[in-house]
Amino acid sequence: MKRVTSVPAVFAVILVAVVSVAGQSQPQSGAPPTRTVRGGVESQERNFLNRIRRLTVDGKRAGEGYWSPDGKRLVFQSERDAANPFYQIYVLDLSTGDTRRISPGMGKTTCAFFRPNSTEIEFASTHLDPNSLKYQKDELDFRASGKERRYAWDYDASMDIFTYDEKTGAIKQLTTAKGYDAEGGYSPDGQWIAFSSMRDAYNRTLSAAERKQLELDPSYFAEVYIMKADGSGQKRLTTENGYDGGTFFTRDGRIVWRHFEENGLIANVWTMKPDGTDKKQITDFGSMSWAPYEHPSGEYFLFASNKLGFENFEVFMVDKAGLKEPVRITYSEGFDGLPVPSPDGTQLAWTSSRAGGTGAAGQIYLAQWNHEAAMAALKAAGPRVKHTK
Amino acid sequence: MRKTFALALAVALVAVPSFAQSRTKTHVTTLASDKFEGRLTGSPGEKLAADYLISELKRIGAKPLPGMTDFRMPFTFTAGSKDGGSKLTVQHGTTVTNFDGPGNILATSFSDNGSTSGTIVFAGYGIVVPDSQGFGYDSYQGLDVKDKIVVVLRYFPEDADQKTRAILARYADLRYKAQAARQRGARGLIVVTGPRSPNAGEVVPMSFDTAIAGSGIVAASIAGRAAAPIFAAAKKELEAVQKELDSGNPHVAGFAIPEASVTITTNVIREQQTGHNVVAYLPATGRVVGVGKPWIGVGAHYDHLGKGGAGNSLADKADLNKIHHGADDNASGTATVLAIGEAFSKLQRRRNLLLAFWSGEELGLLGSNAFVTRPPVPLDEFAAYLNFDMVGRVNDNKLTVQATGTSAMWPKLLEQANVAAGFDLTLQEDPYQPTDVGSFNTASVPCLTFFTGAHQEYHKPSDTADKINYEDLDRVVEFATAIVKRLSDSVEAPQFTKVEQKTDTGGRAGLRLFTGTIPDYASDVKGLLLGGVIGGGPAEQAGLAKGDVIIEIAGQSITNIYDYTYALELLKIGQPARVVYMRGKERRETMLTPAARK
Numbered sequence: 001m002k003r004v005t006s007v008p009a010v011f012a013v014i015l016v017a018v019v020s021v022a023g024q025s026q027p028q029s030g031a032p033p034t035r036t037v038r039g040g041v042e043s044q045e046r047n048f049l050n051r052i053r054r055l056t057v058d059g060k061r062a063g064e065g066y067w068s069p070d071g072k073r074l075v076f077q078s079e080r081d082a083a084n085p086f087y088q089i090y091v092l093d094l095s096t097g098d099t100r101r102i103s104p105g106m107g108k109t110t111c112a113f114f115r116p117n118s119t120e121i122e123f124a125s126t127h128l129d130p131n132s133l134k135y136q137k138d139e140l141d142f143r144a145s146g147k148e149r150r151y152a153w154d155y156d157a158s159m160d161i162f163t164y165d166e167k168t169g170a171i172k173q174l175t176t177a178k179g180y181d182a183e184g185g186y187s188p189d190g191q192w193i194a195f196s197s198m199r200d201a202y203n204r205t206l207s208a209a210e211r212k213q214l215e216l217d218p219s220y221f222a223e224v225y226i227m228k229a230d231g232s233g234q235k236r237l238t239t240e241n242g243y244d245g246g247t248f249f250t251r252d253g254r255i256v257w258r259h260f261e262e263n264g265l266i267a268n269v270w271t272m273k274p275d276g277t278d279k280k281q282i283t284d285f286g287s288m289s290w291a292p293y294e295h296p297s298g299e300y301f302l303f304a305s306n307k308l309g310f311e312n313f314e315v316f317m318v319d320k321a322g323l324k325e326p327v328r329i330t331y332s333e334g335f336d337g338l339p340v341p342s343p344d345g346t347q348l349a350w351t352s353s354r355a356g357g358t359g360a361a362g363q364i365y366l367a368q369w370n371h372e373a374a375m376a377a378l379k380a381a382g383p384r385v386k387h388t389k
Numbered sequence: 390m391r392k393t394f395a396l397a398l399a400v401a402l403v404a405v406p407s408f409a410q411s412r413t414k415t416h417v418t419t420l421a422s423d424k425f426e427g428r429l430t431g432s433p434g435e436k437l438a439a440d441y442l443i444s445e446l447k448r449i450g451a452k453p454l455p456g457m458t459d460f461r462m463p464f465t466f467t468a469g470s471k472d473g474g475s476k477l478t479v480q481h482g483t484t485v486t487n488f489d490g491p492g493n494i495l496a497t498s499f500s501d502n503g504s505t506s507g508t509i510v511f512a513g514y515g516i517v518v519p520d521s522q523g524f525g526y527d528s529y530q531g532l533d534v535k536d537k538i539v540v541v542l543r544y545f546p547e548d549a550d551q552k553t554r555a556i557l558a559r560y561a562d563l564r565y566k567a568q569a570a571r572q573r574g575a576r577g578l579i580v581v582t583g584p585r586s587p588n589a590g591e592v593v594p595m596s597f598d599t600a601i602a603g604s605g606i607v608a609a610s611i612a613g614r615a616a617a618p619i620f621a622a623a624k625k626e627l628e629a630v631q632k633e634l635d636s637g638n639p640h641v642a643g644f645a646i647p648e649a650s651v652t653i654t655t656n657v658i659r660e661q662q663t664g665h666n667v668v669a670y671l672p673a674t675g676r677v678v679g680v681g682k683p684w685i686g687v688g689a690h691y692d693h694l695g696k697g698g699a700g701n702s703l704a705d706k707a708d709l710n711k712i713h714h715g716a717d718d719n720a721s722g723t724a725t726v727l728a729i730g731e732a733f734s735k736l737q738r739r740r741n742l743l744l745a746f747w748s749g750e751e752l753g754l755l756g757s758n759a760f761v762t763r764p765p766v767p768l769d770e771f772a773a774y775l776n777f778d779m780v781g782r783v784n785d786n787k788l789t790v791q792a793t794g795t796s797a798m799w800p801k802l803l804e805q806a807n808v809a810a811g812f813d814l815t816l817q818e819d820p821y822q823p824t825d826v827g828s829f830n831t832a833s834v835p836c837l838t839f840f841t842g843a844h845q846e847y848h849k850p851s852d853t854a855d856k857i858n859y860e861d862l863d864r865v866v867e868f869a870t871a872i873v874k875r876l877s878d879s880v881e882a883p884q885f886t887k888v889e890q891k892t893d894t895g896g897r898a899g900l901r902l903f904t905g906t907i908p909d910y911a912s913d914v915k916g917l918l919l920g921g922v923i924g925g926g927p928a929e930q931a932g933l934a935k936g937d938v939i940i941e942i943a944g945q946s947i948t949n950i951y952d953y954t955y956a957l958e959l960l961k962i963g964q965p966a967r968v969v970y971m972r973g974k975e976r977r978e979t980m981l982t983p984a985a986r987k
Binding site for chain 1: 797801804915
C-alpha cells in the first residue's frame with residue numbers, strides 16, 4: 001500500500017502498535033460525545049472539512065482512494081475478500097454505491113490510479129508470484145489462530161506494475177524488474193507513469209553494509225522512475241540515499257514526490273521536472289511528511305505528517321512554492337493521511353483510523369473541501385521554518 | 390419491468406426528503422406530545438399512540454398480518470408487584486415469635502405465593518459457583534437442605550480479595566441464590582442483609598420484575614431483628630458468623646439450626662396488565678416466487694416511560710413524576726418505521742414488509758419477545774429485521790449501526806447504501822444490545838439496529854420533540870429505505886451468523902453499588918466513554934463529566950463496558966477508588982466514592 005505503507009516498515013509497525021493500544025494512552029476519537037466535548041478541536045477540523053463521512057465500510061481495512069478524472073468513481077485498495085487477506089483493488093461507483101474488484105484477486109496489490117483519457121487502471125500486484133496462494137493461506141491460518149500480526153508493509157520484491165482495461169478486461173504487465181515496483185501515477189495526458197522501484201537493490205552487487213540494509217529495510221533502495229504508459233522507456237530520476245516514492249504528476253507537468261532521509265525517519269515533499277532536473281524541496285517540516293497530492297487549483301499540496309506526535313498522522317497543506325509553514329487540516333487521534341482532492345477540488349478523500357472499532361485499521365473518508373478557507377489559511381501562514389542543517 | 394422499477398426507486402429516494410421532512414416531524418411531535426403521557430406500556434397513552442399508528446398504517450394501505458384481523462397484538466405482563474402481607478413465625482423451644490409488616494419481612498418479587506414450614510439451615514452467602522468456572526465455592530458443601538428452610542446472607546463476602554469478590558459477585562443475584570436452594574430441595578429461602586454489609590439489617594426492596602409467575606420457591610427477605618431469634622437458637626452472633634464468611638474462604642461452612650423451625654408465608658400481588666404491539670405489513674407487489682425467505686421486518690418500540698415511576702427514569706427528583714416524552718426514545722424510531730412504510734407503499738416490493746411497533750421495550754423487550762415467542766409469521770421466513778431505537782439525534786453526521794455481526798453481508802450492504810446517504814458510520818458487531826434487535830438475534834434472524842447516541846435528556850422528561858434533528862432523521866429514513874430496497878430486491882437472503890456474547894456481563898450484584906455514571910453504549914472508544922453523569926451522584930461529585938473516558942478504576946484497566954461492569958464489582962461502598970480518565974487529550978485522576986444502591 002503505497003502511501004501508507006511506503007513509510008518504512010519499521011515505522012508502520014509502530015504506527016499500528018500505537019493505534020491498537022491507544023486506549024492506554026489516549027482515547028480513540030470517533031465517538032460523538034467525546035468529539036463534541038473537544039469542541040474547540042472539532043471546530044478547527046471544520047475550518048476546511050464539512051460533512052465528514054465514512055465511505056468504505058466493508059472489510060478489515062481500506063485506503064488510497066484515487067478519483068476517476070470525471071470525479072464519479074474512486075479506485076482504492078481494501079482487504080475485503082474472505083479468501084484473500086491482502087489488499088485487492090476495487091472501483092467504487094459514487095452514483096450507485098456499487099463496488100467491483102478489478103485486480104486479479106490473487107496475491108497482494110496496491111496503489112491504483114485511473115489513466116486519463118483511457119479505460120485503463122494502473123495498479124501494482126504480486127499475482128504472478130507462484131507462491132501467492134501459499135502466502136494467502138499462511139496469513140489466513142495465522143489470523144484464524146486468533147493472533148494479530150502487527151501491521152507492516154513488506155515491499156514484496158515480486159510486486160510489479162500492471163494495467164487493467166475496463167473495456168476488455170485485459171491485464172497487461174508494465175514492469176518486470178526484480179524488486180518492488182509500485183506507487184505509480186499518470187501524467188495529466190495519460191501518456192506517462194511516474195513510479196517508485198527498489199530494483200537498485202537487485203541489479204548490482206551490494207556491499208556488506210547494503211546487504212544488511214536490504215534485510216532491515218528494502219525501502220532504502222527505492223528511487224523514482226518514469227516510463228511511458230505502455231511500460232517502455234523506463235528511466236531513473238532520483239539518486240539520493242533514502243526512500244523516494246509516492247509520485248504524482250502536477251497540473252503544470254512536474255512530478256511531486258516524497259523523499260526520505262537516510263535514517264528513514266524524516267521525509268519531505270519535493271518536486272522536479274519529469275526528466276529529473278530542477279529538484280525543489282517544498283517542505284522542511286522536521287517530521288515524516290509524505291503522500292503529497294496537488295489540489296486541482298494548482299495552488300497547494302495536501303500531504304500527511306506526524307509533526308504532532310510520532311504516531312499521530314494528520315493531513316496538512318502547504319503552498320505550491322513551499323515558502324510558508326504548512327497548515328494543519330485534520331484533528332483526530334490516530335491516522336489521517338493519503339489526502340486526495342476530487343478533480344473539481346470540492347471534496348477530499350483520505351484514509352483515517354478515526355472510526356475506531358471495525359474501522360480502526362483505516363478506512364476511506366470523504367468530506368466537502370473548503371478551498372476558499374484553505375487559500376485564506378495559506379495566505380495567513382507564517383514563513384517556512386528551517387529544519388535541515 | 391426492471392427499469393421502471395429502478396426509476397421508481399430513484400424518484401422515491403429523491404422525493405423522500407421533501408415530503409418525509411414534515412412527515413417524521415409530524416409523527417414525532419404527535420407521539421411525544423403531552424396527550425400521549427409518555428406512552429407507558431398498558432396505559433391510556435399507549436392506547437392513544439397505538440390508535441395513531443393504526444390510522445397511519447391504514448392511510449398508507451398496510452394490512453393486518455396474515456391470519457390476523459387487527460393491527461393490535463396484545464401481550465400480558467406483570468406491571469408491578471407488591472407484598473400483600475407476608476409473615477414469619479420463628480419457634481425455638483416453647484418460644485414463638487411472629488413477624489409481619491414490610492419493615493420485618495418482604496417477599497422477593499419472584500417468590501411463589503404460599504406457606505411452608507421446616508427447620509433451618511444457614512447456608513452462608515448461598516452462593517454456588519458452577520464447576521465450569523474452576524473456582525470451587527459452594528455454600529451448600531456438606532449441608533443437607535432437603536425439606537428445610539434455607540437462610541442466606543445477601544450480597545457476597547465483604548472482605549474477600551478482589552479476584553474472589555469478582556467471581557462470587559457473578560453468582561450473588563437473589564434469583565440465582567433462590568434457584569440454588571430450590572435445586573437442592575429446600576422448601577423456602579430467607580435472605581438476611583448481614584450487619585457487616587451495606588443496608589445492614591434491612592429487608593430487600595422488591596425489585597421491578599416483569600416475570601408473570603414465581604420462580605418455584607417461597608422466598609423472602611427479613612430484617613435483622615427477625616433473624617436474631619433464629620441465630621440465638623443456634624447460640625450464634627450473626628455478626629461473628631458473617632465475619633468468618635466474609636474472608637471468602639470456601640472452607641468456612643454454614644450450619645444446620647435444628648433447634649429452630651419457622652413458618653414462612655409469602656403473598657406477592659402481581660399486577661397483570663396488557664400491552665399492545667402494533668403490527669402490519671405491506672404485501673409483496675407480485676407473487677413471491679424464487680426469493681429465499683419472503684419477509685423483511687422493520688420495527689421500533691413506541692412505548693416509553695410514562696410519568697417515570699417504573700424505576701428506569703433518570704430524571705432529577707423534582708421531575709421524576711412528570712411526563713417522559715420520549716421524543717428520541719423512541720418516537721424517532723417509530724416515525725422512521727412509518728416513513729419507511731410510506732416510502733414502500735409506493736414502491737415495487739419483491740418481499741412482504743413487516744412494519745412492527747413494539748410495546749414493553751422499556752420494561753425489558755416484552756413486546757418483541759412476545760412476537761418472537763409466538764410469531765404470527767414463521768421467523769425462518771424473515772430475510773432480515775431492521776430496528777430503530779433513538780435515531781433522532783444525529784450529531785456531526787454520525788450514525789451507529791449495531792448488530793452488524795449477525796450477517797457477513799451487512800458491511801457490504803451498508804457501504805453500498807451509505808455512498809448515497811453519506812453518514813459518518815460506526816459499525817458495532819455486537820447484537821446483544823438493550824433494544825428489540827436482541828429478540829430477533831435470539832431468534833437467529835439477521836438483524837441491524839440504528840442508533841444516534843445517548844444524550845443528556847435520555848430517560849428524562851426533557852427528551853422532547855423540539856430537540857430532534859429532523860433533517861438528518863429524514864436521511865436515516867432514506868438510508869434505511871435504500872437498505873430495505875436492496876434486501877427486498879435481492880433473490881438471496883442474508884445468512885445469519887451467530888455472534889458469541891463477548892463476556893458475561895457480570896452478576897447483578899454489582900448493581901448494589903451506585904456510581905452515577907451513564908455509559909455511552911454507542912461508543913467504540915477504548916475505555917468507558919461517559920454519555921453523562923447523574924446529577925449529585927458520586928461520579929459528578931468526583932468531577933467526572935459527559936465526554937470523559939474512564940481508562941482505569943481501582944487499578945483495573947478499562948477497555949470496554951464489560952471491563953467496567955467487572956471492575957464495579959470490585960469496588961466497595963463508601964471506599965474511595967482511584968479513577969484515571971481522559972478529558973480530551975489530558976490524562977486526569979480523581980477519587981470516586983461509590984454509594985449504596987437501595
